[in-house]
Amino acid sequence: MHNGSNVMFRPTTHDDPTVLLSRRPRRVGEDWTAAPSWLGGAPCLGDRPWPRGKDGRPLHFLAQVDLAEVTAKIGATSLPTTGSLAFFVGETNPVIYVPPSRECSPTEPPADMPELTECGGSPHWRSDLAGRRLFPFWPLDFTALELPPTCEDDDDHTTAQIAAVNRHFKGSHRILSAALAFAGPPIPDWWQTAIHFADHLGTALRSVPAVLKREQDMLAWAHQQVQQARAKGAAELKKAETSVAVNESRLAKARALEPAFADFVAEVTAWTAGREPWDLMALEDMARLAAYWARNPQFGDFTNYHGAVPVDRLKDRMFKALPAAGDAAFAALPAAIRNLINARRAARPVWWHSALHFASELDVAAERGVALASRPTREALEADRTKLARLRPDGSLGSLLRIVDGKSQERDQLEARIAANEAKLAERRPLEAAFRQFVHETSGWCSGRDP
Numbered sequence: 001m002h003n004g005s006n007v008m009f010r011p012t013t014h015d016d017p018t019v020l021l022s023r024r025p026r027r028v029g030e031d032w033t034a035a036p037s038w039l040g041g042a043p044c045l046g047d048r049p050w051p052r053g054k055d056g057r058p059l060h061f062l063a064q065v066d067l068a069e070v071t072a073k074i075g076a077t078s079l080p081t082t083g084s085l086a087f088f089v090g091e092t093n094p095v096i097y098v099p100p101s102r103e104c105s106p107t108e109p110p111a112d113m114p115e116l117t118e119c120g121g122s123p124h125w126r127s128d129l130a131g132r133r134l135f136p137f138w139p140l141d142f143t144a145l146e147l148p149p150t151c152e153d154d155d156d157h158t159t160a161q162i163a164a165v166n167r168h169f170k171g172s173h174r175i176l177s178a179a180l181a182f183a184g185p186p187i188p189d190w191w192q193t194a195i196h197f198a199d200h201l202g203t204a205l206r207s208v209p210a211v212l213k214r215e216q217d218m219l220a221w222a223h224q225q226v227q228q229a230r231a232k233g234a235a236e237l238k239k240a241e242t243s244v245a246v247n248e249s250r251l252a253k254a255r256a257l258e259p260a261f262a263d264f265v266a267e268v269t270a271w272t273a274g275r276e277p278w279d280l281m282a283l284e285d286m287a288r289l290a291a292y293w294a295r296n297p298q299f300g301d302f303t304n305y306h307g308a309v310p311v312d313r314l315k316d317r318m319f320k321a322l323p324a325a326g327d328a329a330f331a332a333l334p335a336a337i338r339n340l341i342n343a344r345r346a347a348r349p350v351w352w353h354s355a356l357h358f359a360s361e362l363d364v365a366a367e368r369g370v371a372l373a374s375r376p377t378r379e380a381l382e383a384d385r386t387k388l389a390r391l392r393p394d395g396s397l398g399s400l401l402r403i404v405d406g407k408s409q410e411r412d413q414l415e416a417r418i419a420a421n422e423a424k425l426a427e428r429r430p431l432e433a434a435f436r437q438f439v440h441e442t443s444g445w446c447s448g449r450d451p
Helices: 067-074 154-168 178-182 191-206 208-229 234-272 283-303 311-321 335-345 352-391 395-405 409-446
Strands: 006-009 019-023 060-066 084-089 095-098 138-144
Touching: 019 154, 060 067, 067 138, 191 208, 191 234, 191 283, 191 311, 208 234, 208 283, 234 283, 283 311, 352 409
Parallel strands: none
Antiparallel strands: 006 019, 019 138, 060 084, 084 095
């Protein structure tokens, strides 16, 4: 049974526990590839052949479970205690027992392996980072779930399973996306993330005088605009006075926030002081960092963070700020940290899928975007032509009226807008033609490529 990114084994006998298979958390310095049980990647089948379906095509590999590891973590079950089970997608031979062996090298998928999209793979990734038609690799962990001895029906049993899973894992921790899997090793919950945040706040606090001066300069400029607007009429004067009020409000708000911001920076700085940057934060520490990060937008005028974003975005920014390979500061980092930086910054495959995706986006832009881009101009032009037609009757009577009335100011404005919009559309036509040619060339270049 699937539950988010977790998988549960129903008991094979009444005495067997229900076992939860979950993604194993990654830790710095841990050999990611040495896990005895894993999701995705390539199986280790030994001398067993890769299973095929009734149609003769290879089955997609899902997971391999080391039975000795299950016994060590869960206890005795009716399953064998040695060897492993390899799981595939299909109705014929979906589970293979692999006897224990000293040699456990990955079994490469057959050359005629179907696309991953045929069994649930996203159309945006059709192979792993090595170009094989395999799901992304991720080590597994095991947990025996505490479930009631009996349930009246399947719905009750499912509800009990979900409750048992939630006692062990938070829901957000079970989500495994393709983007996460292919991004490389996850960024650990280092204290460096909190230290990076504290450093950013300290820089922002030192810049507060410059922010206040900028607001004062804007207010002075707004006052100058009022003086100039007095000679331009009531409408321009009102607009300039509104600008003064807005700038006065912004300056007052910034001055009022300054003491609270200084206290906030001092609190975060004191909390991170003396921490080892590459130590892992406890769950309560991460919760506190998330609470601090959530308060950040309150001081957006000083920090330039104006909206609520997940704390993972802060982790990403911290990681991007780390030194690059070749820098002197990079050489001073611990080896495990350098390895993780290199793994996450390694070049990703340059698939033809990227070009095909670009071409498909261009096709949509040519079909819809070109019309949408000019629609406001075309609609304004049509509306002005309708208004002008009502002001200019046709026939001999219309000619007589135009001679008698002359030209009205409204007609002058309509004719000017119509001429301007006609010119705008005329200027756009060569660009539209060039864009459609560009789309045609790009689609032709990508046509027939293997994604």
